[in-house]
Amino acid sequence: MLLILLSYLAGALTILSPCILPVLPFVFARAGQPFMKSGLPLLLGMALTFAGVATLAAVGGGWAVQANQVGRWIALAVMAVLGLTLIMPSLADRLTRPLVALGSRLTEKASAEQQSGGGVWPSFLLGVATGLLWAPCAGPILGLILTGAALQGASVGTTLLLAAYAAGAATSLALALLIGGKVFQTMKRSLGVGEWVRKGLGVLVLIGVAAIALGLDTGLLTRLSSGGTNRIEQSLLSRFGAAQPMNAARAPLNALPIEGAMPPLTGATAWINSPPLTTEQLRGKVVLVDFWTYSCINCVRTIPYVRAWAEKYRDQGLVVIGVHTPEFAFEKSPSNVRDAVRRFGVTYPVAMDNAFAIWRAFDNRYWPAHYFIDAKGDIRYHHFGEGDYEHSERVIQQLLKEAGAANVDQAVVQVRAQGAEAAATAEVASPETYVGYARAKHFASPGGFGFDVRKTYAAAPLKLNDWSLSGDWIVRPEHADLQAPGGRLAFRFKARDLHLVMGPSNMGQPVRFRVRIDGQAPGADAGVDIDAQGLGRIDSQRLYQLVRQSGGARERTFEIEFLDPGVQVFAFTFG
Numbered sequence: 001m002l003l004i005l006l007s008y009l010a011g012a013l014t015i016l017s018p019c020i021l022p023v024l025p026f027v028f029a030r031a032g033q034p035f036m037k038s039g040l041p042l043l044l045g046m047a048l049t050f051a052g053v054a055t056l057a058a059v060g061g062g063w064a065v066q067a068n069q070v071g072r073w074i075a076l077a078v079m080a081v082l083g084l085t086l087i088m089p090s091l092a093d094r095l096t097r098p099l100v101a102l103g104s105r106l107t108e109k110a111s112a113e114q115q116s117g118g119g120v121w122p123s124f125l126l127g128v129a130t131g132l133l134w135a136p137c138a139g140p141i142l143g144l145i146l147t148g149a150a151l152q153g154a155s156v157g158t159t160l161l162l163a164a165y166a167a168g169a170a171t172s173l174a175l176a177l178l179i180g181g182k183v184f185q186t187m188k189r190s191l192g193v194g195e196w197v198r199k200g201l202g203v204l205v206l207i208g209v210a211a212i213a214l215g216l217d218t219g220l221l222t223r224l225s226s227g228g229t230n231r232i233e234q235s236l237l238s239r240f241g242a243a244q245p246m247n248a249a250r251a252p253l254n255a256l257p258i259e260g261a262m263p264p265l266t267g268a269t270a271w272i273n274s275p276p277l278t279t280e281q282l283r284g285k286v287v288l289v290d291f292w293t294y295s296c297i298n299c300v301r302t303i304p305y306v307r308a309w310a311e312k313y314r315d316q317g318l319v320v321i322g323v324h325t326p327e328f329a330f331e332k333s334p335s336n337v338r339d340a341v342r343r344f345g346v347t348y349p350v351a352m353d354n355a356f357a358i359w360r361a362f363d364n365r366y367w368p369a370h371y372f373i374d375a376k377g378d379i380r381y382h383h384f385g386e387g388d389y390e391h392s393e394r395v396i397q398q399l400l401k402e403a404g405a406a407n408v409d410q411a412v413v414q415v416r417a418q419g420a421e422a423a424a425t426a427e428v429a430s431p432e433t434y435v436g437y438a439r440a441k442h443f444a445s446p447g448g449f450g451f452d453v454r455k456t457y458a459a460a461p462l463k464l465n466d467w468s469l470s471g472d473w474i475v476r477p478e479h480a481d482l483q484a485p486g487g488r489l490a491f492r493f494k495a496r497d498l499h500l501v502m503g504p505s506n507m508g509q510p511v512r513f514r515v516r517i518d519g520q521a522p523g524a525d526a527g528v529d530i531d532a533q534g535l536g537r538i539d540s541q542r543l544y545q546l547v548r549q550s551g552g553a554r555e556r557t558f559e560i561e562f563l564d565p566g567v568q569v570f571a572f573t574f575g
Helices: 002-016 022-028 035-066 068-087 089-095 095-117 120-133 135-152 157-180 183-212 219-221 231-241 297-316 334-343 357-361 391-404
Strands: 270-272 286-292 318-324 350-352 369-373 378-385 454-457 467-475 480-482 486-497 497-506 512-515 535-538 541-548 555-564 567-574
Touching: 002 157, 089 120, 270 334, 286 297, 286 391, 297 318, 297 391, 297 567, 334 350, 369 391, 378 391, 486 497, 486 567, 497 535, 535 541, 541 555
Parallel strands: 286 318, 318 350
Antiparallel strands: 270 350, 286 369, 369 378, 454 467, 467 480, 467 486, 480 567, 486 555, 497 541, 497 567, 512 535, 512 555
């Protein structure tokens, strides 16, 4: 909401810049004329010009996204130039001089036609001229919004920012038309303020460019909710991605229906283990598209099967593509994803879908989700969630046979997964539970959350699936930040396994911790990321397996104590 408000104000402030002054007298001249014949055409001309500039910038931003890492540096360079134009209006004037010259010629033409009684057309032409003359003022701020979208990926939030910017500009112009000369005089007096706001924005932009170029944005992403999955996307993910997946009834293997054509794989911000792939390149191959994210325990437990299928059927024409679509901000980091790909032994191509472009193209709603595509490029089957691995493999075999593969092995893979990759038990009675207040449930500490402020929390008696904090924490929408050593987190759960998604606040500064179960060292019930005494260390942003009960699922009280400050805790998962 804050970014939307700032975009609205940025749009409104563009009219306070000196470059708009030459055209304002023509605007005010229409203040007393009929709105439909004069004011509306002018606004329409401005809107069309604005849309044209935005479209060109969006196309350029999209190209930068497709260029992946090279495009990222190009986008950073563009953003730096735009920041300098905010600090130095003379630079903006030079860069946009062709647009201003064209706008001046159109203004003169519109004025001449108005004097000869040209009707609606002169007002429309003046609107176009106004939009072009406005370019030195609107261009830098509008460009920053669109270039930011190129760096982080276009989204619904980007569209809202542009809409807010346009609304702010329209509000200023509407006031100019309604009130006329009084606004003109006020604008003249406000020019100094407007210029200081522009220069301040420019300084902040250059600081941001330096931070991104130095790699500091990876840590900042986990602390700033605006740098992670935006609120609208987060709401959609809460409703769909974390919901219990529902699969349709099976069709016979020899009569799998066509569910639609495979959407394009455009919009990925990076590719791992492969150059970018297209649907045209994949034609003639059987394709398995696996939507996953590396801290999702359900995804982790499907990886051994996907990995085995990729290896077994590669030479017979199967191409497996992992589409990594992040749930948490830190999962947008290329280094984090590459580390996860290496840790899980994934050798097939992985597309980083930070902008949710491929997710939306498939109209996907779940992690994990598997889409099976035949050699003609048609989706023939899908499966959401874990399980039903044998039928999924039979689908692969059927599609390979349809594609003409010979001697397709009819046996199914035998997977013996270890650690967090092992399948869950049927006795799990505890749901995935988020620690950030945006999606948290069953929080039991007295007084509830202190939203985005430092607060000293106290433990509480826990019923099944209740949890609490103790110590000094700042609870944010996506996670909780520990502020002092000795902080604790407790959960009353029933499952064989307990996992916790967490990471250090500052990369390179590990955090030590100790786990207790029912007040005792875990011993034989220790997970793979701790020892029998319950001691462990957080050295990266990922899912940690802390409990694996040797006797199967039982109701227990889990407690983790952090011996150092500087940890971020995101979510509990169970198995």
